[in-house]
Amino acid sequence: MRKVKKIIKSAAVLLFWLFIWQIISIIISNDLLFPSPLRVFERLFELLREINFYITVLTSLLRIAAGVVSALTAGVLLAVLSSAVPFVHDLLSPFMSVVKSTPVASFIFLLLLWIGRDVMPAVIAAVILLPVVWTNMETGIKQTDRNLLELAAAYKMKTSAKVRYIYLPSVMPYFVSALKSSTGIAWKAGIAAEVLALPVVSIGKYIFESKMYLQTTELFAWTVATIVISAAIEKLLVFATDKLSDGITGKYREKGTMDINDRIC
Amino acid sequence: MTEFVNISKKYGDKVVFDNFSLSVPEEKISVIMGESGKGKTTLLSIAAGIVNPDRGKFVHSGNISYMFQEPRLFSWFTVSRNIEAVLPSDKKHLSRKYLSFIGMEEDSGKYPRELSGGMKQRVSFARFLAYTEATDANLLLLDEPFSSIDENMTAAMIEILKNSAKNKTVLYVTHNSNEAELVGDNIIEL
Numbered sequence: 211m212r213k214v215k216k217i218i219k220s221a222a223v224l225l226f227w228l229f230i231w232q233i234i235s236i237i238i239s240n241d242l243l244f245p246s247p248l249r250v251f252e253r254l255f256e257l258l259r260e261i262n263f264y265i266t267v268l269t270s271l272l273r274i275a276a277g278v279v280s281a282l283t284a285g286v287l288l289a290v291l292s293s294a295v296p297f298v299h300d301l302l303s304p305f306m307s308v309v310k311s312t313p314v315a316s317f318i319f320l321l322l323l324w325i326g327r328d329v330m331p332a333v334i335a336a337v338i339l340l341p342v343v344w345t346n347m348e349t350g351i352k353q354t355d356r357n358l359l360e361l362a363a364a365y366k367m368k369t370s371a372k373v374r375y376i377y378l379p380s381v382m383p384y385f386v387s388a389l390k391s392s393t394g395i396a397w398k399a400g401i402a403a404e405v406l407a408l409p410v411v412s413i414g415k416y417i418f419e420s421k422m423y424l425q426t427t428e429l430f431a432w433t434v435a436t437i438v439i440s441a442a443i444e445k446l447l448v449f450a451t452d453k454l455s456d457g458i459t460g461k462y463r464e465k466g467t468m469d470i471n472d473r474i475c
Numbered sequence: 476m477t478e479f480v481n482i483s484k485k486y487g488d489k490v491v492f493d494n495f496s497l498s499v500p501e502e503k504i505s506v507i508m509g510e511s512g513k514g515k516t517t518l519l520s521i522a523a524g525i526v527n528p529d530r531g532k533f534v535h536s537g538n539i540s541y542m543f544q545e546p547r548l549f550s551w552f553t554v555s556r557n558i559e560a561v562l563p564s565d566k567k568h569l570s571r572k573y574l575s576f577i578g579m580e581e582d583s584g585k586y587p588r589e590l591s592g593g594m595k596q597r598v599s600f601a602r603f604l605a606y607t608e609a610t611d612a613n614l615l616l617l618d619e620p621f622s623s624i625d626e627n628m629t630a631a632m633i634e635i636l637k638n639s640a641k642n643k644t645v646l647y648v649t650h651n652s653n654e655a656e657l658v659g660d661n662i663i664e665l
Binding site: 357358360361363364365366367371375376379 | 520525545547551560561
């Protein structure tokens with residue numbers, strides 16, 4: 211019953227904003243500037259009937275996913291290294307700060323000069339994600355409970371058991387938090403990079419061309435598609451990371467009780 | 476031979492041990508008593524190898540089992556997995572045996588947050604006993620193991636300990652003189 215209520219509530223909120231969109235489009239009454247939701251969804255459904263749409267979406271998704279996976283791998287490895295060797299932390303810290311505070315557009319233009327346009331959006335997604343993953347993972351490793359590590363030492367637990375039973379459950383909430391908070395941003399930054407780099411097959415190229423030829427309805431349709439894909443990725447990630455957490459920490463999360471501060475009893 | 480030889484240890488400016496030596500009676504339960512800050516826990520930690528002395532050494536041959544003052548349970552594991560986590564893969568079955576010893580077999584699927592303080596301490600005790608058997612430890616270290624458990628239950632736990640500690644050397648820290656008399660063969664004042 212609660213689930214039905216939640217669905218009805220979400221649908222009502224969605225309808226409200228579609229209604230506002232419709233009202234604004236009626237007031238402006240110029241499809242070239244602000245198309246109505248009806249026109250946009252009509253165009254979106256046309257796109258959905260084209261095989262090219264799926265190829266484009268999949269190509270962009272894979273391209274940006276490659277960046278995300280690279281950032282996750284590099285972020286985790288660097289966090290392990292910098293937690294173990296303080297000098298590596300000191301070395302990486304200013305680099306990560308610079309990466310975090312540099313405007314994405316600067317990276318895009320610099321990388322356009324240095325690397326190919328097909329790879330650049332993946333690198334941009336990685337650059338956006340890397341400092342967040344590194345910071346969160348390093349915090350997670352440093353926050354690992356010393357009492358449990360002492361217990362592991364006293365009970366002569368193997369390194370593999372320490373990693374599986376202590377470090378992984380400790381860093382999991384930080385990893386999930388990094389993933390949830392930045393993958394959406396990485397996706398959007400990746401699309402923005404595509405708009406500027408114009409890889410041959412990409413969502414960004416279609417968005418750019420719609421803007422170039424003043425096909426505002428097309429632009430809206432691709433934007434709606436990007437938003438829906440972003441929401442779907444987020445849902446999928448939440449599902450996947452919850453399953454991963456359950457695998458590592460048992461079914462504890464199902465009770466809705468595990469959080470960053472809840473680690474030792 | 477179980478011996479602390481010329482141990483010195485300080486935390487910052489606070490000297491806890493200065494050239495301290497102690498020969499621990501073999502196959503006896505020795506109770507360590509003393510005021511707070513006298514280094515009772517530090518002594519057990521040095522014996523367990525989780526704290527290094529600044530000078531001196533601890534001498535013992537054989538495996539060591541340690542029960543901490545706090546339960547130190549993994550909040551993300553069930554009671555039985557908390558015990559299994561420290562056991563070698565061919566000794567996991569001991570979890571069930573010792574949960575039954577402490578009367579908590581039916582709580583094996585619960586998570587630590589579902590347990591009272593005393594129950595957590597009993598789980599920690601079961602883990603300690605299971606590890607002792609799994610590794611055939613001959614030196615048992617217990618740091619105020621039953622501080623959250625009521626008197627009747629403590630007496631029952633001490634009986635279990637005494638049965639499990641036969642032919643083993645035990646160092647048992649407590650503040651409670653009644654408990655010390657009940658458990659100890661001899662008392663060491665720090």
